Amino acid sequence: MTASTSETATAAVLALGDDALVLSHRLGEWAGHAPVLEEEVALANIALDLLGQARVLLSMAGDEDELAYLREERAFRNLQLVEQPNGDFAHTIARQLYFSTYQRLLYTQLAEGPGPFAPLAAKAVKEVEYHQDHAEQWTLRLGDGTDLSHERMLRATEALWRFTGEMFQPVEGVDVDWEGMRAAWLESVGDVLRRATLALPEGPASGAWTAGAGRQGLHTESFGRMLAEMQHLHRSHPGATW
């Protein structure tokens, strides 16, 4: 392998691995705060699946802990969507719906392809189907529940909409049909939202200069604080093993 293909491969691995790592971390913040015990179990379960995926992916690029704990904010390649703070439960569910639908489509394609991600994707796609189902069921309950929950679900889908465009910015080294994926994603999410008495938001799917920004290491302000918390202990003991 030439240096440049190797760099491309690493960038691709980091993109997918960081998505899983960062969203897992956000879901981990829910532990002890969920609205009902069953959701303590479900959110932790999803967080664990994602962390498992992150560990496999990051290990493809190097040492998982070095990559998770010793990179600065600007070196992370995750989508801005997954780093968004949890907000209320509707916000978390909207983020899950957007991302798990994307991940299901992505991993389904990767599982069928010849690339380096096929083995991981084949295993992960089963987990991701569960995540998507969980998000879908809650979108229906909140969207078509009470007036208050409808309002909150609506606000959440709208607030996160501008982070959805970056999901379909092609990632070099990830060999899938990006445009086809966008269409399938719009159809799937649109269908769930309609059944939840909501609709696809109308605003732009990206901020003025933010399309694909996360993939280039440009993040939103809350992300640095999240990393500070995540990395603090590891960085306080250089070279230690845990």
Place this chain on the structure above:
Amino acid sequence: MATAAAHHTARAQAEGRDEAAQAAYEAVFDAAVAADERIEPRDWMPDAYRSTLVRQIAQHAHSEIIGMQPEANWITRAPSLRRKAILMAKVQDEAGHGLYLYSAAETLGTGRDELLDKLHTGRQKYSSIFNYPTLTWADVGAIGWLVDGAAITNQVPLCRCSYGPYARAMVRICKEESFHQRQGYELLLALSRGTPEQHEMAQDAVNRWWWPSLMMFGPPDDESSHSAQSMAWKIKRHSNDELRQRFVDICVPQAESLGLTLPDPDLVWNEERGHHDFGAIDWTEFWEVLKGNGPCNEQRITQRRRAHDQGAWVREAAAAYAGKQATRAEPPAGHTDQQSNGTGSPQGDEPAGTADEHGKARA
């Protein structure tokens, strides 16, 4: 007047039959307990047996739920991805244990909502240990090794508890707890053999968690109000002090192999007794924590209440959606779903079954 007198006589006769039936049920119950049989939800049981079990199982469930907090406190700061995965899985298990235990309590005719309400209003307690703070990463290991270790010592005998649903829940829970306990031990071992700073962190955590862990076995035998009756009913199999002694004897060699010391200058092997002697527990601290004056009592219950209150709209949405789905699925004539508003309904006047059912169940 004659009618009233007849009524009176009939009632007296009925009460007489009730007393006779009561005595017969009690005899069947006592014989079942004596024969180490399991009491099941539909069996007759003394009211006090039922209420003791509700109290104990509910408080056990509450402890699992509140116990998530001190550990969840470190999920976002876990120092390696492997440790983070282990910790998340553990906290998830605890929520699952809470669910098993609330289900077991519900077989006694109470509802999860009712029990949670009692937790939130301070009418039911949870284990005093979770009112201590997790100040460093090593505390996660100390909780696994000592707190889960003490819990297992307490809970393994409960796998043989006379009440079937509780005993079966404990079998499942103990398997997972012993896994957590080994993980906690292994975490401390990694720290103890790590850098001097890590070793110091591990020792400090053990110093802070040792005594509170010993308090988990409850007050000394001569001050334990529920013990005698619980042992007679075979809810409890060993006294608080017996279990505490067993725990100390298990921990001493484990501490040695960890390369850590236990913070008790009076801890010494007693050849004559075949047990370790250990120092006096600060019971003043224990009672203070139990009364609500521990380091984190306020914080723990506030967080639990906040999660519950802030989640109310989510639960209401789920109920409203389920209601709509039921209506949509229903034929036009319609029938009301008895189950849909069943949770939390008072069932205090159980057992509601017929004498036949009770007789059959125990026969």
